[in-house]
Amino acid sequence: MEAALYGPDGFFVRNAPADHFRTSALASPLFASAIATLLGRLDEALGRPDPLDLVDVGAGRGELLVGVLAALPAEVRARVRATGVEQAPRPGELPSTIEWRASVPTGVTGLLMATEWLDNVPVDIVELDEHFRRRYLQCSPDGVQSLGAEASAADAAWLDRWWPLDGAPPGARAEIGAPRDEAWASAVASVRRGLALAVDYGHFAADRPLFGSLTGFRAGREVPPVPDGSCDLTVSVALDSLGSPTLPQRDALRLLGVDGTRPPLAMASSDPARYVRALASASAAAELTDPSGLGGHHWIMHWV
Numbered sequence: 665m666e667a668a669l670y671g672p673d674g675f676f677v678r679n680a681p682a683d684h685f686r687t688s689a690l691a692s693p694l695f696a697s698a699i700a701t702l703l704g705r706l707d708e709a710l711g712r713p714d715p716l717d718l719v720d721v722g723a724g725r726g727e728l729l730v731g732v733l734a735a736l737p738a739e740v741r742a743r744v745r746a747t748g749v750e751q752a753p754r755p756g757e758l759p760s761t762i763e764w765r766a767s768v769p770t771g772v773t774g775l776l777m778a779t780e781w782l783d784n785v786p787v788d789i790v791e792l793d794e795h796f797r798r799r800y801l802q803c804s805p806d807g808v809q810s811l812g813a814e815a816s817a818a819d820a821a822w823l824d825r826w827w828p829l830d831g832a833p834p835g836a837r838a839e840i841g842a843p844r845d846e847a848w849a850s851a852v853a854s855v856r857r858g859l860a861l862a863v864d865y866g867h868f869a870a871d872r873p874l875f876g877s878l879t880g881f882r883a884g885r886e887v888p889p890v891p892d893g894s895c896d897l898t899v900s901v902a903l904d905s906l907g908s909p910t911l912p913q914r915d916a917l918r919l920l921g922v923d924g925t926r927p928p929l930a931m932a933s934s935d936p937a938r939y940v941r942a943l944a945s946a947s948a949a950a951e952l953t954d955p956s957g958l959g960g961h962h963w964i965m966h967w968v
Contacts, residue, residue: 665786668891670751675893676784677752681724683883688863688913688961689728689779692951696731698920703732703775706859707740710773715745717774717858721851722781723748725755729762744774772855779863782906782964783898785847789876790815791837792829801837807890818842826905827872837876841902848906848964855968862964863913866901873900903962913961914953922953 669675681687688695707716720729726748733741747763754764768776789801791811798820799811815823819840823829827838852860867873877900880889889897903910951957 665891665897668893668897669784669786671893673893674751675896676750678893681896682727687780689724689731693731693735694922695917696728697735698917698922699728699775699777700732700735701920702859702861703736703744704740706775707743710857712743713773713857714743715773716740716743717747717769717772717776718744719747719749719769719772719774719776719854721749721768721776721778722784723750723764725752726758726762726764728777728779730759733759733762768851768854770854770856773857775858776851776855776860777863778851778861780865780961782844782848782862782864782901783866784896785844786897787843787899788819788840789837789878789899790819790823790829790840792832792834794834796829796834798823798829798838803889803891805890805892807888807892815840822905826869826902832874836874837878838872839876839878839899839902841905844901845905845907848908852908852966852968855966857968860908860966860968862906863961864901864903864964865961866903868902868904872902903964906964908964908966910962910964912955913963914955916963917953 667674670677682690703716703718707713710716718729718732720726723729729746729748733744733746736744745763746761747765747769748758749765749768751766758764790798791801793799793811798815800813800815802810802812819842822840822842823838826841829836829838848862851862878889878897880887880895880897882895887895889895891897954960
């Protein structure tokens, strides 16, 4: 998974995420506007620092950073130090005011955000064999799967705490989220003052997927998760093991002013142009807050 996503020929090194799947950051400018509102409130809470950091981990091609900067008031934007963190080379069209780097900066004062990053942090997967032993899932570059050694003591301890397979049938799988826990803890540690925010899809102990969630995406379609660099490989996040409070995206966005309520029909007669604009905005907001879609994602938040 590591090589297929982030190696020299890895999927995220060679591809723009926007060409293959739809995230909240890419679905509508309303998401960037909501993040800008959050950053503005955070700016006030921190005493209007200069610089005010805005860090995007797993920045894709910088689309969210550009959108948030455009939605900020000029006075706040003038103090923002924007940084994209991504393994791919710096996009040629990215504004020169945005820094681009391969690792998370330290000493962040402001907002560190990561939208659909944790689901792409590589993890190991175990499967129960016919003797109910937890054995690592192996996969060749051409997609042939097999079972390897039993889970290590450290991985077994994580599984016992967060994803026990007691009573599950042979073939049941668990995805070992320890690397996500470590990645999130490291991101939080990079914030000196402010908020670390991850937005992702996942599950809690009561609703772990019995056969795991590993899948692939290419050109907007779900495909077999073959680790050859040709597709995105994604595994849902064990949200409760991260150790930070969570909030459903639909609730978080509504607190930031994103509401999918349709405008009153009477507006269509009194102010048709305004009605069309309001209807388009409500439609975009509805997609972002739909509990069966993007609205079902969670905001994982850690204040420092």
